[in-house]
Amino acid sequence: MADRPTGNPHSTRSVVHAPSGMVATSQPLASIAGLRILQQNGNAFDAAVAAAATLAVVEPTMTGLGGDMFALMYSQKDKKVEGLNGSGRAPKKATRDYFLSQGFKKVPDTGILSVTTPGIVDGWAETLKKHGTMTFSQVLQPAIEYAEKGFPISEVIAAQWRRCEFFLRRNKEATSVYLPNNRPPREGEMFKQPQLAKTLREIADGGRDAFYKGEIARRISDYSEKNGGLLSYDDLATHTSTWVSPIKTDYKGHHVYQMPPNTQGITVLEMLNMLENFDLSNFEHNSVDYLHLLIEVKKLAYADRDYYVSDPKFTDVPVNHMLSKEYALSRSQLINHSKALENVGPGLNLKGDTVYLTVVDKDRNVVSFINSIFGDFGSGIVPNGTGIILQNRGASFSLDKNHPNRIEPGKRPFHTIIPSMVLKDDKPYISFGVMGGDMQPQGQVQVLLNLLEFGMNIQEAGEVARFRHDYNETALESEISSKTRLDLIDKGHKIISSVDVFGGYQGILIDPTTNMLQGGSDPRKDGCAIGY
Structure with missing residues (x-):
């Protein structure tokens, strides 16, 4: 590591400071795309869609038009935080009886039967319709350019792409599109996506209906029907996003906002509520006692998540009970500071892949935005002529008839992707996210405590060593001592x-x-924060 001349000598880079607008994403090209829109007098909502669309091109391992999105938004006009649920639903033909009749004991992790309705494009459209100042054609332009002219593959994405080679070979269309020259593209190589560029141009010209009711929808549904899938044209044509009221908690004078179920956002808030019952000033950062406490709190909150969280249109999710300070106190009293809890809950171990971005504009409108196709390259399915990777979010459903997240026609699955936003004195303070399936709530809590309890800056808070607990195992990054x-x-x-x-x-x-x-x-990704 280089010797930094000032600040934290162990930090990888300085905080980025800017007065007028800022974009932070996991890919520099996407950050620049968002900044480009801001400098063309677009607002944060326009820039967020532009950056998200660009990520769908330049980070295809993680996101794409065949996935879902969620966003928390603060508009200076309305002076409040609102949420947009842009997640798709299970196909109308997707019943528990169907899967059991086909001999399945669980919904497949990948392949055509893991596909749910893509929600991203409608989510983008709703964002622009309610808060944007630009058209689809304008904000999709950077993504179209990178799809048509190509872009150089970045270091982390190149490594992830290599790991997915065998998976991509299971589908001839995926092989054709995403294994050019019959291999994964290497770091620094230019990668073009003419099929995806055509699809993006159709959306730019025809809006969201081009995707859900036009030829794109026909290509997707025809491919699904011919290959034994359940997703139909009607599923696409009837899809809608949902504007929702976020859920929140107060953590030591900071209002922390999350998306409500069907997401796992409530898990972050429950963890914070439990942690309020401990004086964290007595703990050294990433010490054994500190990590033990966070791991135990995580176990308790995730056990509740796995038992309760589902689509509230189908299941009564006890949100108020889970968010009450009294409940958090009772749960926190189960923690033994000397011994790890056992048999708290099985955990779903959902290792999804996602992109997160955030944008703030000159007026201080704020967008916390997350896109995902769930697993690496989603379902692995690419319908003919579209360049679109369909998500495998159906894998989140259960075939247990008594499980709240059991599969049902038109039901939204349990979702791991969660944006976050923090207000202080009723004003936007922090917009952030930590992508990565089950890692997201425990990662968000670690980052937030780094900021609020340990006084780290916005860069340090996201780069110091983290833990990840799954099932009964805890992974630690190498900086944590023997x-x-x-x-x-x-x-x-x-x-x-x-x-x-x-x-x-x-x-x-x-x-x-x-x-x-x-x-x-995050230095764990290829991206950057950039402002002007």
Whole structure:
């Protein structure tokens, strides 16, 4: 590591400061696309869609037009945080009886039967319709250019692409589109997507209906029908996004906002409510006692998540009960500071892949935005002539008739992707996210505590070493000492080492004193925060 001349000598880079507008994403080309829109007098909502669409081109391992999205938005006009649920639903033909009759004991993790209705494009359209100042044609232009002319493959994406080669070979269309020259593209190589460019142009010209009711919908549904899938033209034509009221909690004077179920956002809030019952000033950062406490809190909150969270249109989710401070106190009292809890809950171990971005404009409109196709390259299915990777979000459903997340026609699946936003004194303060399936709530809590409890800046908070607990195993990043690992083992934790499982963070903080924008971006990804 280089010797930094100032600030934290262990930090990878400085905080990005800018007065007028800022974009933070996991790909520099997407950050620049969002900045380009801001500098063309677009607002944060326009820029967020432009950046998200560009990510769908330049980070195809993680996101695409065949996935879902969620967003938390603060508009200066309305002076409030609102949420947009842009997740798709199970096909109308997707019944538990169908899967059982085909001999399945669980919904397939990948392939045509794991596909749910894509929600991203309608979510983009709703964002622009309600808050944007630009047209689809304008905000999709950067994405179209990168799809047509090509873009150089970045380092992290090149490595992830290599790991997916065998998976992509299962589908001839995916092989044709995403294994050019019969292999994954290498770092620095130009990659063009003419089919996806054509699809994006159709959306730019015809709006969301071109995707859900036009030829694109026909190509997707025809492919599904011919290949044994359940997704139909009617599923696409009847899809809608939903504007929702976010859920929130107060953590030491900060209002932390999350998306409600069908997402796991409530898990973040429950963890914070439990942690309020402990004086964290007594803990050293990433010490054995600190990590033990966070892991135990995570276990309890995730056990509730796995038991309760589902589509509230189909299941009564006890949101108020789960968010009550009294309930958090009772749960926190189960924690033994000397010994790890056992048999708290099985966990779903959902290792999804996602992109997160955040944008703040000159008027201080704020967007916390997340897109996903769930697994690496989603379902692995690419309908003919579209260039679109369909998501495998159906894998989140259960075939257990008593499970709240059991599969039902038209039901939204349990969702791991969650944007976050923090208000202080009723003004936007922090917009951030940590992508990565099950990592997201535990990652968000670690980042937020780094900011609010340990005084780290917006860059440091997202780059210091993290843990990830799944099932009964806890992965620790290499910076955490051997002594801490041994001490955690003595408390009953099963400690493992792993890489590329600790999520990817992006964040923007609005300084409440100067109104200056501060941006941070995760070194675990290829991206950056950039402003003007």
